Amino acid sequence: MQPFYVTTPIYYVNAQPHLGHAYTTIVGDCLCRFHRLLGKEAFLLTGTDEHGEKILQAAEKAGKPPSVFADEISARFAALWPQLNIEPDSFVRTTSARHEECVQWMLQRVYDRGDIYFGEYGGYYCYGCERFYTEKELEGGLCPQHLVKPEYISEKNYFFRMSRYQGWLRQHILDNPDFIRPERYRNEVLALLDSGALEDLCISRPKTRLAWGIDLPFDRDYVCYVWFDALLSYISGLGAPDGEVFKKFWPGENLVAKDILKPHAVFWPTMLKAAGLELYRHLNVHGYWLVRETKMSKSLGNVMDPLEVIGKYGVDAFRYFLMREMSFGSDANVSEEALVGRINADLANDLGNLFSRVLSMNAKYFGSSAPQARELLPEDTALIELARTAVENFIRLFSRARFSHALESLWELVRGLNKYVDATAPWALHKVGDMARLATVMAVPLAGMYRVALCLSPIMPAAAAVMFAQLGQPARRALAADALWEWVEPGVMLAASSALFPRVDPLTPAEDASAARRSSPKAADQAAVEPCACTITHEDFQKLDLRVGTIVAAERHPDADRLLCLAVDIGEEHPRSIVSGLAEAYAPEDLPGRQVVVLANLAPRKLRGKESRGMVLTAEGGKLALLTASHPVPPGGKVS
Numbered sequence: 001m002q003p004f005y006v007t008t009p010i011y012y013v014n015a016q017p018h019l020g021h022a023y024t025t026i027v028g029d030c031l032c033r034f035h036r037l038l039g040k041e042a043f044l045l046t047g048t049d050e051h052g053e054k055i056l057q058a059a060e061k062a063g064k065p066p067s068v069f070a071d072e073i074s075a076r077f078a079a080l081w082p083q084l085n086i087e088p089d090s091f092v093r094t095t096s097a098r099h100e101e102c103v104q105w106m107l108q109r110v111y112d113r114g115d116i117y118f119g120e121y122g123g124y125y126c127y128g129c130e131r132f133y134t135e136k137e138l139e140g141g142l143c144p145q146h147l148v149k150p151e152y153i154s155e156k157n158y159f160f161r162m163s164r165y166q167g168w169l170r171q172h173i174l175d176n177p178d179f180i181r182p183e184r185y186r187n188e189v190l191a192l193l194d195s196g197a198l199e200d201l202c203i204s205r206p207k208t209r210l211a212w213g214i215d216l217p218f219d220r221d222y223v224c225y226v227w228f229d230a231l232l233s234y235i236s237g238l239g240a241p242d243g244e245v246f247k248k249f250w251p252g253e254n255l256v257a258k259d260i261l262k263p264h265a266v267f268w269p270t271m272l273k274a275a276g277l278e279l280y281r282h283l284n285v286h287g288y289w290l291v292r293e294t295k296m297s298k299s300l301g302n303v304m305d306p307l308e309v310i311g312k313y314g315v316d317a318f319r320y321f322l323m324r325e326m327s328f329g330s331d332a333n334v335s336e337e338a339l340v341g342r343i344n345a346d347l348a349n350d351l352g353n354l355f356s357r358v359l360s361m362n363a364k365y366f367g368s369s370a371p372q373a374r375e376l377l378p379e380d381t382a383l384i385e386l387a388r389t390a391v392e393n394f395i396r397l398f399s400r401a402r403f404s405h406a407l408e409s410l411w412e413l414v415r416g417l418n419k420y421v422d423a424t425a426p427w428a429l430h431k432v433g434d435m436a437r438l439a440t441v442m443a444v445p446l447a448g449m450y451r452v453a454l455c456l457s458p459i460m461p462a463a464a465a466v467m468f469a470q471l472g473q474p475a476r477r478a479l480a481a482d483a484l485w486e487w488v489e490p491g492v493m494l495a496a497s498s499a500l501f502p503r504v505d506p507l508t509p510a511e512d513a514s515a516a517r518r519s520s521p522k523a524a525d526q527a528a529v530e531p532c533a534c535t536i537t538h539e540d541f542q543k544l545d546l547r548v549g550t551i552v553a554a555e556r557h558p559d560a561d562r563l564l565c566l567a568v569d570i571g572e573e574h575p576r577s578i579v580s581g582l583a584e585a586y587a588p589e590d591l592p593g594r595q596v597v598v599l600a601n602l603a604p605r606k607l608r609g610k611e612s613r614g615m616v617l618t619a620e621g622g623k624l625a626l627l628t629a630s631h632p633v634p635p636g637g638k639v640s
């Protein structure tokens with residue numbers, strides 16, 4: 001089976017990662033997980049683009065040498081991906097020795113094949129885009145991307161004979177309809193190629209003007225143009241030209257947004273052709289995430305921080321939202337309201353509710369053991385047929401980068417399963433004691449839910465792991481469109497309840513959920529039975545600074561009946577002031593001397609006017625109970 005290889009753009013290190021970067025990388029991760037589910041080997045490459053004028057200027061602005069600056073921002077990108085449950089197989093930095101060697105190899109190769117020459121050039125240079133524009137390409141004399149007046153620069157440079165490949169590229173795109181997809185971008189590139197002569201590409205910068213780059217192997221007075229350098233990360237990150245991984249995975253697919261269509265659709269294939277390397281299989285181009293109809297970008301100051309979003313709503317909901325909300329190729333608006341809307345409608349109402357009702361009914365009727373289906377009636381076979389079509393469509397659409405449509409198709413099954421449960425009314429069968437039919441009408445949705453969990457596993461890996469566990473299934477199983485309907489093995493023990501995606505109140509999002517639980521015993525009861533649908537990494541856990549502390553003083557909060565103001569010794573110079581919702585369970589005079597567990601690195605906040613610097617941990621369920629160590633521990637003792 002042909003292995004699958006996909007790349008994201010390698011991101012500039014002049015800005016912090018935001019939702020736009022997260023989206024493309026999540027798409028890459030979902031695609032790899034999807035192809036693995038289909039039984040293929042898959043490889044995800046991402047990384048950072050660290051050379052060039054733009055980065056140098058940003059480093060100077062930050063008062064740091066470019067290498068130090070690049071190290072810092074690159075590390076932020078690398079650290080973000082695991083938090084979004086993204087597992088890159090290669091993270092390329094264009095300042096790495098391996099990448100530099102590959103770029104020099106390629107430059108020499110194209111030079112030796114006669115496609116690089118030295119010449120004089122004058123053009124309109126946009127520093128933002130790091131490229132020359134022809135007069136024709138400018139809009140009202142301004143760079144069409146940055147809307148700034150470019151500088152006219154004339155100097156001697158090296159050029160890649162890109163013009164030579166114009167006719168060939170046009171023909172290749174015509175012969176391979178899905179080389180660039182969706183179609184609108186293919187048409188855009190064809191129109192560009194038809195609009196006039198393709199110019200040669202200036203691929204060097206004199207070191208006298210810019211030294212932050214990779215030396216040209218045939219002229220050390222010049223460095224390589226940042227785009228010629230950056231595009232090669234897609235093969236250097238596989239170990240090109242000689243590495244085994246390169247031989248195995250190349251050619252692959254590239255994922256980009258429409259901002260960088262031209263370098264990927266014109267520079268990149270002509271570079272590969274000139275070097276005699278195989279072309280990529282597909283260029284998948286998506287639109288922009290907009291905030292109130294404006295592109296999300298650092299320069300406009302309207303970016304959404306993915307960490308903030310996942311902190312409030314969880315990684316799985318975030319990944320699902322991005323994959324479902326954007327129709328790949330078109331622009332899409334993002335807002336917290338839209339995210340909450342999707343969580344409540346799709347995840348809580350449709351999916352969460354399906355798992356919750358079927359598993360709790362099965363617990364009631366069959367003691368949580370998977371029942372054996374008996375005779376199938378037309379309504380059962382209709383549902384099985386719906387599942388087959390929905391999964392087939394899901395696979396077909398997902399493989400073609402039509403993620404939103406793929407999920408829409410899967411939701412036909414989710415909603416179909418809910419309708420099936422409504423129509424077959426298991427509770428009524430139970431009431432009249434028709435256990436044979438009851439077994440079938442429970443077995444059918446359980447099998448359907450398993451297919452849904454399989455399809456969702458590339459998009460929501462953590463939630464899918466919970467779904468598999470609830471269905472008594474091993475985590476990873478292959479998904480084949482034509483596989484026969486599979487029953488959940490009779491007798492397997494299933495979860496008795498499920499709360500995959502609790503509804504989110506837009507006004508009191510998950511962030512405030514713990515506070516809400518503390519002040520509402522009813523909510524606390526519900527929370528006690530809800531398993532968490534997300535997993536955290538060991539690194540995530542290590543971020544928590546948990547310490548044993550001794551309460552040295554406690555008094556009632558002057559303005560809140562439920563709160564106590566504590567002074568807790570956690571081994572620091574002064575006791576910590578911590579406000580905690582303990583008043584219903586503990587009298588202040590009972591607390592001094594007690595040992596407790598404190599989350600010491602929680603951001604300080606004010607609770608009804610009193611500053612709280614940490615959190616005292618409690619256990620819920622019935623009366624609130626303070627957590628403590630089983631024997632006395634010196635204050636400040638680390639909890640791990």
Ligand code: MSP
Nearest residue numbers: 009010011012020021024049230231257288289296
């Ligand atoms: N370094 C170049 C790419 C070189 S690839 C060989 C670059 N970097 S970038 O940091 O500007 O990243 C651009 C990419 O980030 C887009 O193509 C897209 O993948 C992602 N996005 C950044 N903002 C985005 C939106 N507002 N919406 C969607 N994607 C966005 O260009």
